[in-house]
Amino acid sequence: MTLLMTLIFIVGFVALALFEAKLIFWGLAALAYAALVLALNGALSLNFVAILAFIPGAVFLLLSVPMIRRLVLTNHIYKAVKSILPRVSRTEQEALDAGTVGWDAELFSGRPRWNKLLDIEKPHLTEEEQAFLDGPTEEACKMIDDWDTRHNRADMPEEVWQFLKDNGFLGMLISKDHGGLGFSAQAQSMIVSKIAGRSIAAGITVMVPNSLGPGELLEKYGTKEQQDKYLERLATGKEVPCFALTAPHAGSDAAGMRDVGVVCEGMHEGKKVLGVKLNWEKRYITLGPVATLLGLAFNLYDPENRLGKGTNVGITLALIPTDHEGVNIGRRHYPARSAFMNGPNSGKDVFIPLDWIIGGTEYCGQGWRMLMECLSTGRAISLPAIGTVSIKQALRVTSAYARIRRQFGISIGMMEGVAEPIARLVKSAYMFEGARATTAAMVDEGQKPSVISALLKYRTTDAMRERINDAMDVHGGRAVCDGPSNYLFSGYQATPVAITVEGANILTRTLITFAQGALRAHPFLYKEISAAQNDNVAEGQKAFDKAFAGHTGFMLRNILASFLHSLTFGRFASSPRNGPTKIYYQRLHRYAQNFALVGDWVVAFLGGDLKRKQRISGRMADILSDLYLMSTTLKRWEDDGAIADDLPIVQAIAEDRFAAIEHSFDQVFNNFPNPALRVLMRFLVFPLGRRAKGSSDRENYRLAKAMLRHSEQRDRLTRDIFVSFDPNDRTGILEDTLQKVEEAEEIEKRFIRALKKGEIARRLDRDAIDDAVEKGILNDNEAGILRAADEATDKVIQVDDFSSDELSADRGNRKNVAAE
Numbered sequence: 001m002t003l004l005m006t007l008i009f010i011v012g013f014v015a016l017a018l019f020e021a022k023l024i025f026w027g028l029a030a031l032a033y034a035a036l037v038l039a040l041n042g043a044l045s046l047n048f049v050a051i052l053a054f055i056p057g058a059v060f061l062l063l064s065v066p067m068i069r070r071l072v073l074t075n076h077i078y079k080a081v082k083s084i085l086p087r088v089s090r091t092e093q094e095a096l097d098a099g100t101v102g103w104d105a106e107l108f109s110g111r112p113r114w115n116k117l118l119d120i121e122k123p124h125l126t127e128e129e130q131a132f133l134d135g136p137t138e139e140a141c142k143m144i145d146d147w148d149t150r151h152n153r154a155d156m157p158e159e160v161w162q163f164l165k166d167n168g169f170l171g172m173l174i175s176k177d178h179g180g181l182g183f184s185a186q187a188q189s190m191i192v193s194k195i196a197g198r199s200i201a202a203g204i205t206v207m208v209p210n211s212l213g214p215g216e217l218l219e220k221y222g223t224k225e226q227q228d229k230y231l232e233r234l235a236t237g238k239e240v241p242c243f244a245l246t247a248p249h250a251g252s253d254a255a256g257m258r259d260v261g262v263v264c265e266g267m268h269e270g271k272k273v274l275g276v277k278l279n280w281e282k283r284y285i286t287l288g289p290v291a292t293l294l295g296l297a298f299n300l301y302d303p304e305n306r307l308g309k310g311t312n313v314g315i316t317l318a319l320i321p322t323d324h325e326g327v328n329i330g331r332r333h334y335p336a337r338s339a340f341m342n343g344p345n346s347g348k349d350v351f352i353p354l355d356w357i358i359g360g361t362e363y364c365g366q367g368w369r370m371l372m373e374c375l376s377t378g379r380a381i382s383l384p385a386i387g388t389v390s391i392k393q394a395l396r397v398t399s400a401y402a403r404i405r406r407q408f409g410i411s412i413g414m415m416e417g418v419a420e421p422i423a424r425l426v427k428s429a430y431m432f433e434g435a436r437a438t439t440a441a442m443v444d445e446g447q448k449p450s451v452i453s454a455l456l457k458y459r460t461t462d463a464m465r466e467r468i469n470d471a472m473d474v475h476g477g478r479a480v481c482d483g484p485s486n487y488l489f490s491g492y493q494a495t496p497v498a499i500t501v502e503g504a505n506i507l508t509r510t511l512i513t514f515a516q517g518a519l520r521a522h523p524f525l526y527k528e529i530s531a532a533q534n535d536n537v538a539e540g541q542k543a544f545d546k547a548f549a550g551h552t553g554f555m556l557r558n559i560l561a562s563f564l565h566s567l568t569f570g571r572f573a574s575s576p577r578n579g580p581t582k583i584y585y586q587r588l589h590r591y592a593q594n595f596a597l598v599g600d601w602v603v604a605f606l607g608g609d610l611k612r613k614q615r616i617s618g619r620m621a622d623i624l625s626d627l628y629l630m631s632t633t634l635k636r637w638e639d640d641g642a643i644a645d646d647l648p649i650v651q652a653i654a655e656d657r658f659a660a661i662e663h664s665f666d667q668v669f670n671n672f673p674n675p676a677l678r679v680l681m682r683f684l685v686f687p688l689g690r691r692a693k694g695s696s697d698r699e700n701y702r703l704a705k706a707m708l709r710h711s712e713q714r715d716r717l718t719r720d721i722f723v724s725f726d727p728n729d730r731t732g733i734l735e736d737t738l739q740k741v742e743e744a745e746e747i748e749k750r751f752i753r754a755l756k757k758g759e760i761a762r763r764l765d766r767d768a769i770d771d772a773v774e775k776g777i778l779n780d781n782e783a784g785i786l787r788a789a790d791e792a793t794d795k796v797i798q799v800d801d802f803s804s805d806e807l808s809a810d811r812g813n814r815k816n817v818a819a820e
């Protein structure tokens with residue numbers, strides 16, 4: 001009987017943990033159990049089990065009274081936390097506070113509410129936006145000649161610049177009221193994507209004015225006068241903006257800049273006015289060399305406190321016309337030998353009036369907060385767009401080339417070794433497009449996803465680098481030799497740019513994603529830390545106690561739920577669907593639960609050391625981002641209408657992501673500094689060992705093979721990129737040739753059969769086709785189709801060559817550009 005009751009109570013305790021029950025219920029349950037044991041075994045037989053249940057029951061009951069709990073427990077923990085917690089600086093706090101949390105918080109909770117993901121509106125464009133994508137954007141893509149841009153002039157031709165300005169490309173985020181296009185995040189992302197797929201330089205040129213910079217800052221914080229003065233001019237390209245934050249001594253640590261403004265009186269337009277005297281030196285500033293309007297970040301000091309904000313006002317942002325006296329701008333860097341405009345600028349004792357400060361004096365000292373707020377949305381749109389399109393473009397050209405290019409008598413794409421990187425391209429194209437589109441849709445719903453934007457930035461740009469390498473490998477020498485017909489090399493060359501800007505990836509992965517995620521998206525941590533930072537101790541203790549009680553329940557649930565879901569491989573975890581994706585939702589839930597457990601312990605144990613233990617936090621960031629990418633993959637499948645043909649791609653992605661997640665957990669456990677927790681975490685997460693194996697060779701081969709012809713699936717995977725069938729276009733020739741090769745497929749098979757039988761003496765070439773016609777193996781029409789395919793193939797596989805003079809003239813050109 002005692003055994004049966006014990007079992008019933010164990011189930012009860014599990015339920016209490018899973019529902020994160022309050023302490024009082026734990027206490028009552030434990031006391032009830034103790035009483036039952038006593039009753040069953042005779043009231044006087046005080047046995048060991050009853051004592052074991054009674055003591056924690058009594059303790060839990062006492063601790064469930066907040067006043068007692070604070071006195072005996074949480075006030076002491078509060079004191080200890082307060083004494084070890086480093087004071088969060090203002091810039092750190094502002095960076096932390098920026099943006100919102102959404103689906104990331106669901107993943108951190110370990111119990112994702114699927115409707116929070118699936119209710120995000122399916123990505124879509126308005127009619128006007130679609131027309132812009134199909135009209136001016138397509139037109140711009142046709143105008144762009146990437147080789148000419150990066151090689152001959154190291155700039156876009158004037159007519160392309162003008163086209164972009166005249167059609168409002170530089171003012172997509174500026175509202176219609178202010179003369180801009182007022183496009184959604186989705187539209188901006190897709191337009192930037194399409195152009196960047198054609199030329200990275202052109203893509204960056206369009207991206208920058210629509211990302212963190214004067215346009216966005218003025219829209220959000222500008223005074224009415226500033227908005228009236230500049231926004232319409234920015235929207236129509238009459239002003240070209242740039243934004244200067246980075247300085248030689250302030251890269252990743254941008255808030256540590258030495259650029260200084262001092263409040264003082266000075267002469268402006270013939271009058272003595274109160275203003276700011278500036279000294280700065282900036283570098284790496286995109287569009288800087290051609291900008292007419294410089295957005296500048298600097299540290300503002302007010303020695304006489306004339307603004308009433310103290311002497312050290314803080315980071316402040318101003319807008320300065322680049323022809324203003326003392327501004328030194330125009331020289332260029334040459335980042336990754338790419339043709340977009342980028343360069344240094346500086347100013348010495350430049351005086352500006354106070355009304356050039358963005359938002360006016362009210363916003364003096366608010367610059368860092370303003371930047372961080374804008375970054376959380378801008379970073380969600382711009383580089384994920386460039387990263388994703390690069391992958392889609394790489395898949396489109398590589399799949400065509402792998403079919404067209406033959407070695408050893410067959411298309412190279414049919415060889416397993418080549419199919420492997422093509423399959424990676426397929427999976428990445430599907431997965432990152434899903435993440436890009438869903439994240440842009442979140443922004444359109446008003447979210448400012450700071451953690452998601454960070455993880456998406458580093459994952460898309462890292463994937464872009466890996467997949468372009470895959471594409472290069474499949475192309476062999478064809479991609480290595482640069483020239484007008486090379487459609488891969490400039491993307492390959494430019495990958496470090498995407499990796500570095502908007503927060504270099506190492507920092508974003510190892511410092512920002514998990515640490516900021518843990519603080520912002522964890523259900524209790526931020527509340528505990530805020531309470532510990534509270535200068536009012538009584539208030540702080542009360543708030544800390546409340547959060548701590550919740551945190552304890554959260555921990556207990558994590559321990560039990562993590563163990564149970566791992567033991568059953570997620571079979572009893574939640575899923576919003578019953579179809580073929582059900583198991584993937586369930587497994588995702590299981591790993592999210594594991595992540596909640598391990599994340600919580602990593603933060604609790606490492607605390608402030610998290611900044612130093614970056615390999616651990618980097619792996620936790622990888623797990624969080626894999627959970628995110630898998631979620632958005634499932635959402636994409638739903639949004640696309642659950643297309644059966646795409647299910648194998650979703651399944652292969654799921655197998656890979658789950659294997660990656662298990663690998664990352666394994667690495668965290670292997671390297672966790674505390675041996676006891678190391679063993680315990682491994683036991684709770686992998687009670688039956690690691691099981692995820694990744695997608696199989698067979699599945700991957702099928703994915704790759706399906707790409708070697710024109711199909712709806714191939715179009716879907718490469719949707720919204722610029723596709724040309726013009727044989728005179730550098731990528732159009734691939735599509736045209738692929739079509740011809742497909743048309744010739746059956747005829748070629750017949751030709752090869754004849755070759756094998758010895759009816760034709762030589763491998764496919766012009767004379768062999770004539771020979772086949774003479775022998776009646778092919779008729780004239782068939783020979784024509786085969787010849788057309790062969791001739792087109794010949795063009796596709798050719799690479800450019802140059803005379804030595806041409807190459808030395810090329811070096812001369814570059815010297816001239818640098819000297820100008």
Ligand SMILES: Cc1cc2nc3c(=O)[nH]c(=O)nc-3n(C[C@H](O)[C@H](O)[C@H](O)COP(=O)(O)OP(=O)(O)OC[C@H]3O[C@@H](n4cnc5c(N)ncnc54)[C@H](O)[C@@H]3O)c2cc1C
Nearest residue numbers: 243244245246251252284285286335501502503504506507
């Ligand atoms: C082509 C290009 C265009 C740009 N455009 C602009 C622009 O328009 N406006 C603007 O203001 N800036 C711009 N930037 C600057 C860009 O934001 C910085 O380059 C970036 O912030 C990194 O700074 P850094 O290059 O000085 O690298 P560093 O700060 O020197 O970092 C070097 C390496 O150390 C890593 N690192 C640094 N600190 C940490 C840490 N605490 N933990 C872990 N790793 C760390 C970084 O991740 C990086 O990998 C541009 C840069 C480039 C290259």
